[in-house]
Amino acid sequence: MPANPELKQKVEELLGENQVFLFMKGTPEMPRCGFSMRVVGVLDQLGVEYGAVDVLPLLDPLREVTGELADWRTFPQLYVNGELVGGCDIVEEMFESGELAELVGAEQPGEATATPPQAPGKPQQSPPMQLG
Amino acid sequence: MIESALPGAEVEVVDETGSGDHLRATVSATQFAGLTRIDQHRLVRAAVQPRMDDGSIHALSIKTRQPEAGG
Numbered sequence: 153m154p155a156n157p158e159l160k161q162k163v164e165e166l167l168g169e170n171q172v173f174l175f176m177k178g179t180p181e182m183p184r185c186g187f188s189m190r191v192v193g194v195l196d197q198l199g200v201e202y203g204a205v206d207v208l209p210l211l212d213p214l215r216e217v218t219g220e221l222a223d224w225r226t227f228p229q230l231y232v233n234g235e236l237v238g239g240c241d242i243v244e245e246m247f248e249s250g251e252l253a254e255l256v257g258a259e260q261p262g263e264a265t266a267t268p269p270q271a272p273g274k275p276q277q278s279p280p281m282q283l284g
Numbered sequence: 285m286i287e288s289a290l291p292g293a294e295v296e297v298v299d300e301t302g303s304g305d306h307l308r309a310t311v312s313a314t315q316f317a318g319l320t321r322i323d324q325h326r327l328v329r330a331a332v333q334p335r336m337d338d339g340s341i342h343a344l345s346i347k348t349r350q351p352e353a354g355g
Contacts, residue, residue, distance in 0.1 A: 238321055
């Protein structure tokens with residue numbers, strides 16, 4: 153199914169306006185997916201300014217858009233300078249190696265750990281989902 | 285499947301949940317040279333896409349490496 157042209161244009165505008173832009177499930181204040189939460193955690197540690205959009209209300213239409221723009225259909229997706237950098241795995245890997253800080257022009261925090269310290273053995277849980 | 289798409293690749297797959305459909309794949313391939321990470325992941329994902337489409341793999345987490353690239 154082709155992407156909705158208006159939505160695609162809106163997305164292209166957002167990518168043009170925001171050097172760092174995140175498609176995520178939920179909001180930075182209230183992520184609704186563990187992977188989205190981890191990317192937000194990385195961006196917060198970098199102290200970088202970024203735009204974010206919650207994909208949940210428009211999940212399937214946005215999949216079509218990012219599928220066409222970047223050949224990628226799962227979220228989260230982090231874009232820098234309009235280019236898809238990656239999802240959670242890539243973002244964490246590039247954060248730990250310092251590549252992400254370099255890419256966004258931020259200073260690498262002293263102790264770069266992608267996963268914030270937690271009680272050992274505690275399983276990572278998604279926040280409560282809102283249904284309906 | 286990944287090996288046939290990326291000849292010579294070293295692939296290690298871990299079944300994260302024991303159910304066989306949440307997998308973590310670490311792939312090391314010379315074909316990754318010069319590619320961004322997202323392009324490396326695109327290659328791996330394309331190789332397993334049929335299994336994603338038919339639902340036999342529900343989630344695949346990918347790590348890519350270049351065999352001789354230090355660090």
